[in-house]
Amino acid sequence: MWLVIALALAFLYVPLVPSLVASLAGARPGEWTLRWYGELWRTPLVLSAFRSSALVALLVGILAPLLGLLAALAIRELRVPRLILLAMLMPLFIPGVSMGLASAFLFRLLGIAPSLTTIVIVQTLWALPFATLIILTAMTTFDPQYLEAAYMAGAGRWRAFRDIELPLIASGITGAVSFSAILSINETIRTSAVQGPWNTVPTYIWSTYRQVGLSPVLYALMGLIIIATIVIVLAYLLLSRQASRR
Amino acid sequence: MNSRPHHSRSITQAADRFQAWGRRILLSLPLIFVAIFLVVPLGLTVMISFWERAGLKFRPAFSLASYVSLIGGARLEVLRRSLVVALEATALSLVLAYAIAYFLARKVEPATARIVLVLFTIPFLINYIVRNVSYTVLLGRTGVVNTALMSAGVTDAPLDWLLYSDFAVLLGLISAYMPFMIFPLFLSIGAIDRQFIEASALLGASPLTTFRTITLPLSLPGVFAAGLFGLVGCLGESAVPIILGGVGYELIGNTITSSMDVLNYPLAAALSSIVILLMLLLMLGWYLVFDMRSFLGRILEWRA
Numbered sequence: 001m002w003l004v005i006a007l008a009l010a011f012l013y014v015p016l017v018p019s020l021v022a023s024l025a026g027a028r029p030g031e032w033t034l035r036w037y038g039e040l041w042r043t044p045l046v047l048s049a050f051r052s053s054a055l056v057a058l059l060v061g062i063l064a065p066l067l068g069l070l071a072a073l074a075i076r077e078l079r080v081p082r083l084i085l086l087a088m089l090m091p092l093f094i095p096g097v098s099m100g101l102a103s104a105f106l107f108r109l110l111g112i113a114p115s116l117t118t119i120v121i122v123q124t125l126w127a128l129p130f131a132t133l134i135i136l137t138a139m140t141t142f143d144p145q146y147l148e149a150a151y152m153a154g155a156g157r158w159r160a161f162r163d164i165e166l167p168l169i170a171s172g173i174t175g176a177v178s179f180s181a182i183l184s185i186n187e188t189i190r191t192s193a194v195q196g197p198w199n200t201v202p203t204y205i206w207s208t209y210r211q212v213g214l215s216p217v218l219y220a221l222m223g224l225i226i227i228a229t230i231v232i233v234l235a236y237l238l239l240s241r242q243a244s245r246r
Numbered sequence: 247m248n249s250r251p252h253h254s255r256s257i258t259q260a261a262d263r264f265q266a267w268g269r270r271i272l273l274s275l276p277l278i279f280v281a282i283f284l285v286v287p288l289g290l291t292v293m294i295s296f297w298e299r300a301g302l303k304f305r306p307a308f309s310l311a312s313y314v315s316l317i318g319g320a321r322l323e324v325l326r327r328s329l330v331v332a333l334e335a336t337a338l339s340l341v342l343a344y345a346i347a348y349f350l351a352r353k354v355e356p357a358t359a360r361i362v363l364v365l366f367t368i369p370f371l372i373n374y375i376v377r378n379v380s381y382t383v384l385l386g387r388t389g390v391v392n393t394a395l396m397s398a399g400v401t402d403a404p405l406d407w408l409l410y411s412d413f414a415v416l417l418g419l420i421s422a423y424m425p426f427m428i429f430p431l432f433l434s435i436g437a438i439d440r441q442f443i444e445a446s447a448l449l450g451a452s453p454l455t456t457f458r459t460i461t462l463p464l465s466l467p468g469v470f471a472a473g474l475f476g477l478v479g480c481l482g483e484s485a486v487p488i489i490l491g492g493v494g495y496e497l498i499g500n501t502i503t504s505s506m507d508v509l510n511y512p513l514a515a516a517l518s519s520i521v522i523l524l525m526l527l528l529m530l531g532w533y534l535v536f537d538m539r540s541f542l543g544r545i546l547e548w549r550a
Contacts, residue, residue: 001349005362008346012369012421015380018390022383071276078273086533087280092475093529094288095482097502098518102287104506105294105515125283128276157269179371186373189484193506202373206485209379222376229372237364 016226023219036220046221049204053185056119056200061181063124068131068176072139088132091125099126100193107194114196122190127180134179138172171240178236182229201225288522295515304511312516321501325520328498331412332480335419339476340469343424347431347468348461363432366425374422378489381418385409410492418486423479427472434468435461467536474528481521 026033040046071088075081091099103122112118142165150160166173188202195203205221298307316322346366350359369377384390385408392404407413438461446456462469484499491497496504498517505514 001345001353004342005346005349008342008424009365012366012377012425015377015384015421016369016372018380018383019376067276067279070273074273074276078270082533084277086529087277090280090284090529093478093525094284095478095499095521095525097482097484097499098288098291098522099284099482101502101506101514101518102291102522103283105290105511106283106287109290121283125280128280132276182371186371188373188375189482202375205373206375209375210488214379222373222379225373225376230368233364233368233371 019219019222020226022214023216023223025216036216037224039217040220040224043217045199046201046204046217049199049201052116052119052198053200053202056116056123057181057184059120060123060127060184061177063120064127064131064180065135065173065176067124067128068135069173071128071132072135075136076139076144085132085136089129092129096189097193100190103190104193114194114198116198118194118196119191119198119200122194123184123187124180126187126190127183130179130183131176134176135169135172138169138175142168174236174239178232182232185225185228185232291515291522292519295512295519297512297515299510299512309512312512315513316516316520321517324496324501325498325517327496328481331415331419331497332477335416335423335480336473336476338416339420339424339427340473342420343427343472344431344469347428348435350428351432351435359432363428366428369421370425374418375485375489377421378418378486381414381421381490382409385414385417409490410495414490415486415495415497418490419480419483422483422486423476427476430468430471430475431465432468434465434471438464467532470532470536474525474532477528478525481525 023036024032024034026035068088071084075084078084094102100122103118103125107114107118146164146168147160150164151157155163185200186202187200188206191200192203192206199207201221202225205218205225208215208218294304295312296308296310297304298309298311316325350362354362382389386392387404387406387409389409391408392401395401396404442460442464443456446460447453451459482499483497484503487495487497487500498521502514502517505511505517
């Protein structure tokens with residue numbers, strides 16, 4: 001069975017290699033260069049895509065976990081937990097194209113022009129189920145009796161939440177933040193329906209691929225997106241390991 | 247309390263009630279967010295599918311034109327093929343994901359299982375356009391796979407069916423959605439009480455019988471959730487058929503985007519509505535048939 005797992009993983013990881021190799025390839029076979037990565041910094045369109053991606057990922061990384069946290073609390077406290085959970089999971093059950101199209105209709109009928117805001121809204125919706133599930137899972141390891149104890153000691157609801165529960169579910173929240181940011185950095189189909197003239201890195205890759213085709217510079221951009229994702233995952237893993245050691 | 251003047255008590259009561267309301271509104275924010283930005287837009291999609299095209303725009307009407315053009319034309323074939331391809335990819339992914347999830351949940355130390363799960367998560371997170379473009383490099387006529395096969399003497403000529411084919415599309419779909427299907431399966435298999443398994447073994451059932459009569463039925467909520475996730479992904483996929491299917495390979499996903507490109511929004515909405523209604527029906531079925539507690543386990547337990 002380990003062999004099957006190794007094969008499945010190879011099957012998933014091997015496709016990451018050609019982009020990385022092609023992004024480093026020099027003029028002749030066997031020559032390696034970072035030139036294409038340098039070229040990226042001189043392409044204004046790429047730079048503005050970088051800025052948009054970073055800003056959007058930051059906002060989605062804040063908004064989705066925040067809404068996810070509220071949803072997780074609502075599931076515990078309001079009277080309709082299954083309904084809330086179902087609503088939070090709904091974005092998972094709507095195909096990406098349909099979700100993009102539907103959002104585009106909404107913004108168009110409301111007369112809202114495509115902007116980074118519309119991109120943030122659509123991506124937050126996409127990250128919400130993941131953020132909610134991660135925080136909800138962290139909450140199951142938390143014993144509500146601690147809260148009761150805090151109330152008895154005279155703490156208000158907010159104080160009890162902030163001082164007792166929040167520190168104990170912090171790992172779930174950082175997990176939700178990193179996951180949301182990564183989902184945001186890589187989202188393409190939903191984003192491209194509401195992007196208007198704005199490009200994030202993946203929509204830039206997608207539209208360039210369709211209009212111009214592949215180039216070493218595009219490979220370099222793909223290389224960067226692979227590296228950025230792996231770095232965020234590793235940073236999160238290191239942080240959470242440190243936190244659990246303490 | 248009684249010594250306090252009457253009016254100040256009613257003020258604190260009012261403040262309490264105000265706080266309780268504020269809290270309820272705050273907690274409802276996620277629900278409101280989903281309602282405004284997902285439920286309403288999906289309703290709009292269904293509505294616009296009945297609208298008319300008017301030049302480059304569309305206008306309110308009640309017209310079945312989009313649906314008629316759907317049934318009459320070659321698009322019905324596209325719809326049929328999309329369903330077949332999505333079902334095939336989902337079924338293959340389910341078998342593979344189930345085997346992996348079962349192994350990780352039952353035969354492996356939890357710490358090791360967690361590492362393997364993380365390894366499966368990373369490729370899911372990396373932009374799938376990047377991954378699919380790479381498959382074209384690997385699978386093309388002069389690609390790595392064909393070169394290797396030819397130099398090993400397995401074939402004389404490059405294999406054509408590797409790229410721009412059903413095979414390539416299935417490969418792309420499975421690699422995109424299988425990794426994440428492992429999670430619900432892993433959760434539901436892990437949540438099965440081991441005592442059932444032990445009891446079954448004590449009563450003399452073979453491992454296969456135990457699997458067929460105990461493990462599989464009890465993990466069905468996870469199977470359904472994973473299957474639904476795979477189906478949603480595969481049906482809504484618009485990049486895989488473009489990149490790996492080649493020119494003219496149409497699935498419902500890229501048919502929707504190409505109708506959007508030519509500004510035929512009512513048609514795009516009609517195609518989309520069919521997919522959405524199918525998914526909502528399946529989701530409702532999941533919600534009604536399976537107790538979510540059996541899938542999400544302890545997450546909902548402590549609330550009851």
